[in-house]
Amino acid sequence: MKKILTILFFISLTISATSKGNDNFYNEANMFLHTHVKNGLVDYESISKEPSQLNKLIGMIENAQVEQSNSLDYQAFYINAYNLYVIKGIVDDKLSSPLDKKGFFDSIKHKVAGESLTLNDIENKKLRAAFHDARFHFVLVCGALGCPPLINQSYRPATLEKQLEQQTINALNDDHFIQIKKNRVAVSQIFEWYQEDFTASGKSILEFISKYRKQALPENAKLSFYTYNWKVNKQ
Known part of the structure; x- marks a missing residue:
């Protein structure tokens, strides 16, 4: 019995240490983003001049x-x-667009929790494949103006559901992101590239968007996709 209690004690210590370590990460990330992100845009220049906080993260x-x-x-x-490695990639190579660096998303490897992963691995294998939540597309920010804006706070376990929901609502009520002219609704190519995520429940893309809209879409709306803006999201 004493041996079992000892084992359980060390397991609880390990879990506590892991949790505390992640809490520290979320706190540090929150301070970094609050300092360097404003209105969805990143101050890459100031990060480049003093990268120690990013490197610590x-x-x-x-x-x-x-x-x-x-x-x-x-x-x-x-x-x-994902969001922090995008920032680091842009800072390290002083990119005007993430597409200026070959393999930025699909071949450059990053160490993440002891694994070697590309940005696409994080998005597609760690998140989309495991949780099937279309709202990820409104919180994963690829470093381009075509993305939904980056918030100036970290995502945390205790607030994640609220943050996912709010960022989705924000994006789908943004006139720049959802462009409406008469009965035509032009949307980001994100909806084209990841159509299966938005229609997984058997509803259309427009029905997915309508779920989060404060103002209804036009009747008999016609869907189109506008060209993605890959210019870097810098201040």
Whole structure:
């Protein structure tokens, strides 16, 4: 019995340490984003001049411990990791667009919680494939003006559901993101590239959008996709 209690004690210490470590990461990420993000745009210049805070966060991402069974912590961690690695990639190579760096999304590897992953791996394998939540597309920010805006706070397990919902509402009520002229509704190519995510419930893209709209879409709306703006989202 004493041996069992000892084992359980050390397990609880490990879980507590892991949780505390992730809390520290979310706190540090929150301070970094609050300092360098305004109105969805990133001050890459100031980060480039003083990258120590970002580099500290990358070190925390590299050595973090996350478990899919703790789904809220897992999702929050990988969303933040994606957004921060995008910022680092743009800062390191002084990019005018993430597409200026070959393989930015699909071949350049990053250390994430002990694994070697591309940005696409984080998005598609760690998040989309595991949780099937279309709202990820409004919180994963690819460093371009065509993306929904980056918020100036970290995603946290305790607030993740509220943050996912709010960022989706914000995007789908943004006149720049959802462009309406008479009965024509032009939407981001995100909806074209990831159509299966938005229609997974058997509803159309327009029905998905309508669910989050404060003002109804036009009757008999016709859907189109406008060209994605890959220019970097800098201040």
